[in-house]
Amino acid sequence: MTSASWLAAMITPENDFDGAPLLRKEFTLEEDHGAVVKATLRATALGVYEASINGVPAGPDVLSPxxxxxxxxxxxxxYDVTALIRPTTVIGVELGNGWYRGRLAWHGMSNLYGSELGFFGQMDIEFADGHVQSVASDASWQAGLSATTFNDLYDGQTIDSRRLQQGWAEPGFVPGTGWTGAREVAFDVGRLAEPVGPPVVRAGVVRPVEVFTSPGGKTLVDFGQNLVGWLRFTVQGEAGHTITIRHAEVLEEGELGVRPLRTAKATDTFILSGGQDSFEPTKTFHGFRYAEVTGWPGNLGADDLEAVVVHSDLERTGTFECSNELVNQLHRNIVWGLRGNFLDLPTDCPQRDERLGWTGDIGVFAPTAAFLYDVKGFLQDWLLDLAAEQKAQDGLVPITVPDVLKYCPQPAEFPAPESSALWSEASVWVPWALWEAYGDLSVLENQYESMAAHTRRVEGLLSPAGLWDSGFQFGDWLDPDAAPDQPWAAKADTAVVATACMYRTAILTARAAGLLGKHDDEASFEALAARVRNAFAEHYVAADGTISSDCTTVYALAIAFDVLLTPELREFAGNRLAELVRDNSYRVSTGFAGTPFITHALTDTGHVDGAYRLLLEEGCPSWLYPVTMGATTVWERWDSMLPDGTINPGEMTSFNHYALGAVADWMHKAIGGIRPLEPGYSRVLIQPQPGEGIDWASTSLKTPHGEVRTAWKYDDGGFRLEATVPDGVAADVVLPDGARHGVTGGTHHFEAALAPAPDYEVSR
Structure with a gap:
């Protein structure tokens, strides 16, 4: 739809109506054109909107746009609303503050994008004779009061059901006292964009597993799963009676653990009408497992309410299961972490006063996400925002997208914003992950300008020696050995991390240029990569192979990014990495930078046993420690909850952060044994690499060409593998004994004479 075809104007109510106004437009169908054959509503808002036709929701989406x-x-x-059209029809719209006008980030600021809510919409009705009747938002629309008296994504929603106006979005409703008109506001239709990603929807329902009384006498509800969404219920009580519901992810000393929320109130308030009231606060969302309910009339039971799970409408594509139930729970935690944080954009966390699109998190998690779900459109949409923010900042990829932090005050001692390794690298790493997962060259075509602009900008930041050794860096953020209040204080030298990341970025950008036929760029970026690689070798790799700062993260990145110059140096790095992991009793010693790559680095240098022991360790810090503590999502910190059940004292203590769950990429590829030999899995490598502690595993992936499945187990002292490959796809199958087989579509069975390694005891 071109801008010329829009008849609509951006409108805002003459009265703000507590930040949650209703808008309505009643009209009659034009006559003598035959039957209605199609009716389409197109809508958007400055804020969030819910649209209905004659009182029926126009679509399943929530929190749009x-x-x-x-x-x-x-x-x-x-929205195709053909079935909802009547001779007299009403378009009804509910508005809320959403991200446009609500509170964003941790600075306590609202109205960062604008101070007025707005709606922009148009219904086009096509008749049998080809005539089109258009009904568009303009000053003729009416505006009124909704039952919502307060709404904010961080702080919650208040609904006073005494203000509910029955039938307001249906024909024949007569607006009473308090209804006003709307006025048109200036708006550039050139900003309008078709969505590339899916809408946010109600994706499921979770019922309570327990309702109980806390030591302090509070009524608490446990849903058994840390999730993102809101509560929904029907209740009856005295008019004016108030029910208050607070949300949190964990308990501390038996009470709701709200300190990790920082300033986010995460509280919904419901005022009863005296009749039967149905409540659902769709203008906010919360990250929670537990709810504290105050003021419920009578005794609250588990059947009285339900949690509605909300996230972008994504198709599940990948599965994993194995003989170790703790590992299975870890994988489920990773899936739930993705679901909770893929709410319209990839966020860091869904519960506290943040919920931002941090680039570093998705930069390392994208391969895992693209296995578990079809995230192609979802991430492509986000990448368009990244490119827009970057273009407005002279090639600088901000640390969050959308970049709301540019509107927030920063301490005077903070340096000016500049490209940051790993974080800004999302401009290159995410498109490349999508290319590998889906094999769609248009992803690279659409993002190439962004990829190249980032790489060239960082080239300008390199020292004369070719190192990225200046400016602020997050580095190996949240190294487990750093103090809770110093998440930047990692063992890994930030310049070593940044320079290794730059090498990977330069080489991936060169490959993208080559695929797109931009051979001059390809040669230029290859030369840049070679310069950075040689500088890394000269300044950070000692004669004996030791890498500067001599810790697990620097070896993991050097191996995973192939930055080392010789096979001998790579072998030394693998051995040294395995030694450091062993000396640390297989406890995790990496932060955001090293964690996604360490198991890959161990496996790729012949230390599969070390990778398995690292994965299966249960002592803190480890991937399984949170599982043993009852976690149902991945935590931000390895010890977000301490062994004594108290919450980590650090200011950043989320219990739903997917970044450290990037280990699932290794689980899928090494344990499950599925990886692409060509982008989009047009050729597949099937190579399960079994190790101590897991006796069988099954993995599946819906690729663009069909489903790939593997299932292996130890049986009668041998290794048995069943592998399914889609028709028309060739696969290389590599067994643990080194035997290789080439197969095509169908299900195939293989055996190898390989006894399982003995079990071992993990520390707790």
């Missing part, structure tokens, strides 16, 4: 870089992209959605 989501959060984009509003300065350049305001997405609109289209």
């Amino acid at each position: 989501g959060w984009s870089s509003y300065e350049w992209r305001l997405r609109h959605r289209s």
